[in-house]
Amino acid sequence: xxxxxxxxxxxxxxxxxxxxxxxxxxxxxxxxxxxxxxxxxxxxxxxxxxxxxxxxxxxxxxxxxxxxxxxxxxxxxxxxxxxxxxxxxxxxxxxxxxxxxxxxx
Numbered sequence: 001x002x003x004x005x006x007x008x009x010x011x012x013x014x015x016x017x018x019x020x021x022x023x024x025x026x027x028x029x030x031x032x033x034x035x036x037x038x039x040x041x042x043x044x045x046x047x048x049x050x051x052x053x054x055x056x057x058x059x060x061x062x063x064x065x066x067x068x069x070x071x072x073x074x075x076x077x078x079x080x081x082x083x084x085x086x087x088x089x090x091x092x093x094x095x096x097x098x099x100x101x102x103x104x105x
Contacts, residue, residue: 013041015073024048030060033088037061039073040089057085 011027025041032038039060042050058073076082 012044013039013073015041025056026050028055029089029092031085031088031092033085038076038085038088039071040092055089057082057089 013025013027015023015025017023024044026044028040028042030037030039037060039058041056041058043054043056044050057076059076061072061074063069063072076085
């Protein structure tokens with residue numbers, strides 16, 4: 001199957017990591033799982049590429065009272081919660097590939 005994702009070049013976010021460094025990430029999708037939103041990010045190198053196909057999952061929350069405020073991303077601490085999100089993303093990929101197949105038989 002390979003790890004190639006459809007990336008909207010315009011949709012990127014910059015994350016500050018625990019060590020203070022910054023990583024630019026492409027936004028792949030936002031998933032809703034058990035009434036919680038999660039964002040799926042593809043970390044990019046200095047050239048704007050991703051060579052290992054690794055994706056990152058974070059909890060995602062927008063301020064309903066202020067749509068202009070930056071969304072809040074939070075780390076998923078719980079392994080079980082992480083697995084649920086990873087499974088939902090696998091399902092998203094399966095559906096995306098199926099949709100692509102229907103569009104390009």
